[in-house]
Amino acid sequence: MMESKQTHIHIEKIKLLYMHSFIPIILSAVAGLFLVAALWKLADRQHLLIWFGITLLLALVRIVIISRFKQTNPQGRKVLQWESPYAISLLLVFLSWSAGLIWIMPRDNLTAIFILNTFSLGLAGAAISWYSPLRYLQMASVSLALVPMIVVLLTLGYEQTFWVGIAACCMYVSCIITSMLLQKTFNGNLELAYDLEKAKMSAEDMARTDALTGLNNRRAFFDKARLLFDYCKSNQQPVSALMLDVDHFKNINDSFGHASGDLALSCLAELLKNNLRESDVLCRFGGEEFAVLLPNTLVAEAEDIANHLKRTMMNSTIVLAQENLLSLTASFGVSDIGDNLEDLLSHADKAMYMAKNNGRNHVMKYPSD
Structure with a gap:
């Protein structure tokens, strides 16, 4: 028996997130390594290594969670139990990037600031793409990636960073609009798939059931x-x-x-x-x-x-x-x-x-x- 449409769609979204999460985890670790290399001569190296170590630890935790999900292979409503581990671990990753970039940012070096801003924008773009199944996770990730950086850029006191901060605000608004459009399309596709599957099951049931009595034919x-x-x-x-x-x-x-x-x-x-x-x-x-x-x-x-x-x-x-x-x-x-x-x-x-x-x-x- 199929779950209600909304429950079924939510379950499918969680399964999609788990199915496609290994690649963004690896890309996040690689991006962290590139950032350390880019700032090696511009920022505090101890801070860089501590931040990178936290990033790798969280990536490992997420790999363990996703591996356990695939080994367990939960079905139906049991999938819902795996939403919280995924959401918490993901938000911790973006929190480590958000707080970490602010922490390692040298306030007097515009080159380092713009490098960090570039990585924040890239992180937000990745979140829009990879985490679109669940909009609250998508927008929470984008907000963690952009909002702290926007605040810093607008308050540093440099004219250049101010205008970059304004541009980042526009990017944030664009992400919100894109998220709404993607979610509408995504939900529409899942609803259509659900309706087709339900119609197929109904047709199969009708083909095996006596119409008058409801018994097996x-x-x-x-x-x-x-x-x-x-x-x-x-x-x-x-x-x-x-x-x-x-x-x-x-x-x-x-x-x-x-x-x-x-x-x-x-x-x-x-x-x-x-x-x-x-x-x-x-x-x-x-x-x-x-x-x-x-x-x-x-x-x-x-x-x-x-x-x-x-x-x-x-x-x-x-x-x-x-x-x-x-x-x-x-x-x-x-x-x-x-x-x-x-x-x-x-x-x-x-x-x-x-x-x-x-x-x-x-x-x-x-x-x-």
Whole structure:
């Protein structure tokens, strides 16, 4: 069963972030190394090495988190539990860049200042690209990359840095607009993918479900029952089949109309579902005929189940149109004889017709005693 659309989309966004995060981690470490090289002769080297060490440590932490996610391979709502580790580690990375660049910045060297500003802009551009699935992470990362640098540039007291700060403000506004547009497109694509997948699942479900009763149709029954039959045989467990056919169903249609006949079949399907085990495979086999595969069930137990269903049907009343009341009876056949599913069902079907020939509203087994 699929989650709600919004939950499903949020899960897909988290999975996308984890799938595509190794490359930005590596690029961030490489960028840090280049920055250290660029400022080696312009800034305090001890500060540079401490900052670079913190950057590498956080990169390692993120690699561990992402590796654990891929090894665990969570599915469905379990993916949501991995959002916080990702978000916290990412924001710590951008905080280390943001605070670190301000910390290592020599205030009296315009060359170093402009180098750091260039790296801040590059960091913001990377955030827009790599972290677009979750907008709050995208904008938080961009803000950490740009806002502190903008404040410093505007308050350093140099005319050159002031105008660069204004340009950085424009860049920040551009990032906000770009983020909104990307998020709209991104959400639209994920919503379309969700709708298509849901439509596909609905179509597949319709192809395997009886439209009137909501039970398995013959195709779905044979797919499920064959697997269960083979499992029971390979594990030397008993397996039985039960077939039932509603007695005098044509008279119901003739007397009350086909709509009442359909209602009777729907009510019978609900009765059968409520009185069978979860492990049993039930289907509308055709017309007013139903089939059940009973795993781990001896034929004597199948007889007991059939008799219980027969009594429950006789004691149940269906209210038709114009307050007409209807009680159904059925002829039942059970069998545990058959080397394959088809033979087993054929023998149960023969037993069912023996019940019909024996006056209806009976339970017979194959082979008969």
